[in-house]
Amino acid sequence: MSKNNDELFKNVIGHAKEYGFVFQSSEIYDGLSAVYDYGQLGAELKNNIKTYWWKSMVQMHENIVGIDSAIFMHPKIWKASGHVDGFADPMIDNKDSKKRYRADNLIEDKIARYEKDGKTDKALKLQADLDAALTADDLPALKSLIEAHEIACPVSGTRNWTDVRQFNLMFSTQMGAMAEDSDEVYLRPETAQGIFVNFLNVQKSGRMKIPFGIAQIGKAFRNEVIARQFIMRMREFEQMEMQFFVRPGTEMEWYAYWKQARLKWHLALGTPEEKYRYHDHAKLAHYANAAVDIEFDFPFGFKEVEGIHSRTDFDLSQHQKFSGKKMQYFDNDLNEDGKPFGNYIPYVIETSIGLDRMFLLTMCNAYEEQDLSTEDRKDSRTVLKLHPTLAPVKACVMPLTKKDGLPEKAREIMDQLKLDFNMQYDEKDSIGKRYRRQDAIGTPFCITIDHQTLEDNTVTIRHRDSMEQERVEASELDNIIGKLVSWKNLLK
Numbered sequence: 001m002s003k004n005n006d007e008l009f010k011n012v013i014g015h016a017k018e019y020g021f022v023f024q025s026s027e028i029y030d031g032l033s034a035v036y037d038y039g040q041l042g043a044e045l046k047n048n049i050k051t052y053w054w055k056s057m058v059q060m061h062e063n064i065v066g067i068d069s070a071i072f073m074h075p076k077i078w079k080a081s082g083h084v085d086g087f088a089d090p091m092i093d094n095k096d097s098k099k100r101y102r103a104d105n106l107i108e109d110k111i112a113r114y115e116k117d118g119k120t121d122k123a124l125k126l127q128a129d130l131d132a133a134l135t136a137d138d139l140p141a142l143k144s145l146i147e148a149h150e151i152a153c154p155v156s157g158t159r160n161w162t163d164v165r166q167f168n169l170m171f172s173t174q175m176g177a178m179a180e181d182s183d184e185v186y187l188r189p190e191t192a193q194g195i196f197v198n199f200l201n202v203q204k205s206g207r208m209k210i211p212f213g214i215a216q217i218g219k220a221f222r223n224e225v226i227a228r229q230f231i232m233r234m235r236e237f238e239q240m241e242m243q244f245f246v247r248p249g250t251e252m253e254w255y256a257y258w259k260q261a262r263l264k265w266h267l268a269l270g271t272p273e274e275k276y277r278y279h280d281h282a283k284l285a286h287y288a289n290a291a292v293d294i295e296f297d298f299p300f301g302f303k304e305v306e307g308i309h310s311r312t313d314f315d316l317s318q319h320q321k322f323s324g325k326k327m328q329y330f331d332n333d334l335n336e337d338g339k340p341f342g343n344y345i346p347y348v349i350e351t352s353i354g355l356d357r358m359f360l361l362t363m364c365n366a367y368e369e370q371d372l373s374t375e376d377r378k379d380s381r382t383v384l385k386l387h388p389t390l391a392p393v394k395a396c397v398m399p400l401t402k403k404d405g406l407p408e409k410a411r412e413i414m415d416q417l418k419l420d421f422n423m424q425y426d427e428k429d430s431i432g433k434r435y436r437r438q439d440a441i442g443t444p445f446c447i448t449i450d451h452q453t454l455e456d457n458t459v460t461i462r463h464r465d466s467m468e469q470e471r472v473e474a475s476e477l478d479n480i481i482g483k484l485v486s487w488k489n490l491l492k
């Protein structure tokens with residue numbers, strides 16, 4: 001990360017805390033690593049991102065329905081899905097500092113250092129060796145790379161390493177009131193399995209016909225070895241996932257459809273196209289026959305926000321095998337020979353986006369420090385240029401002064417709007433300072449009540465981005481704000 005980007009990212013994190021978007025969890029107890037709380041504005045912004053996703057995926061698709069499955073599930077599910085045996089990261093401990101690291105992250109950091117020092121050939125060679133070791137799941141090879149490139153512990157500075165071991169990322173706990181009848185259960189590491197095991201429940205109760213999708217938003221938990229980049233990699237986070245069940249043989253068409261549709265969802269927010277890119281997976285998970293990441297240009301570089309995976313019939317087949325229950329669908333559409341397609345286990349295209357990563361993306365993309373100085377006056381502002389539909393506060397009502405009946409009139413307008421829009425009321429400090437406070441939290445509109453309002457029932461609306469003002473009828477505010485923050489501006 002360059003110094004500028006490093007500083008920018010620090011400022012975004014500081015801003016998120018200062019204005020009540022994100023707090024470190026358990027802060028007064030010195031925090032809990034890689035766990036975060038969303039504050040009063042963060043909760044609103046997060047809810048708006050969820051609504052945007054839900055409306056786009058569920059409400060706008062007649063063949064996609066949403067569910068809310070439990071976090072605890074039968075432990076066999078994680079055996080069937082492969083998570084018990086295979087959901088692990090390669091980890092290594094430094095014997096002097098007792099610190100634990102992901103072996104691949106240590107090597108990646110070394111590659112970055114080679115690049116920074118202009119040692120491009122060394123960087124490329126090490127990257128190729130790392131990819132080969134990861135592809136082959138070759139733990140001794142990872143250790144050899146750490147030794148050969150003299151990678152030292154960032155804390156102790158020594159190279160006194162343990163062997164590289166696989167570390168399962170699932171959290172487990174005990175279910176049952178008595179220790180003796182307790183059973184080990186896991187906190188789900190992805191929401192997707194709650195969808196797979198309910199596939200037939202939803203298909204039958206909802207009379208769904210293939211192709212159809214099941215969506216859900218919910219918490220997932222991973223005991224990440226290394227916490228990185230604020231809310232980018234957390235131990236407790238939220239996913240928005242959708243499994244789209246299709247006829248075998250049609251999966252590549254649907255994969256192409258969802259790859260394009262998901263990027264469109266991101267771009268509708270007005271984010272510049274060059275800030276996004278696709279990253280096709282060269283190394284596929286054992287269950288996938290195609291996979292792509294949608295990456296965003298964060299201040300610390302392009303990183304994954306969302307994955308689109310063609311998961312074949314792996315998960316449903318595994319659940320059929322482990323539960324002993326049929327996971328088949330009867331397709332009575334006719335094939336080329338005029339006969340029903342009949343029974344089969346559907347193939348699945350998955351779209352999976354991390355809500356917290358989308359939140360971070362939204363904050364990084366919206367954050368701007370602007371120099372507004374003129375020849376006569378120094379001035380600046382920090383503004384969150386959030387899409388108005390996602391903004392946590394839609395408008396702030398401000399009486400120009402605290403007297404002459406202006407606060408009473410402003411309260412009247414507040415009451416007129418607050419049922420439909422999340423609003424704030426502010427009568428403290430100069431109007432300029434109040435505008436700046438709203439700019440900093442991304443409020444798209446400020447409504448000012450002045451003496452003219454008492455005469456003709458008109459108010460001014462000040463627009464966050466252009467800082468321009470217009471005079472409008474107070475009775476028209478519901479319509480005007482309603483249009484400016486409508487979901488129709490994002491979803492057509």
Ligand code: GAP
Nearest residue numbers: 190192232233234237305306307352353354357
């Ligand atoms: N069901 C597929 C699945 O879980 P994944 O690539 O492991 O795939 C999907 O995760 C998305 O979840 C990622 O693209 C990322 O946005 C988010 N995600 C994964 N691990 C995360 C973590 N530790 N903290 C925050 N978000 C995470």
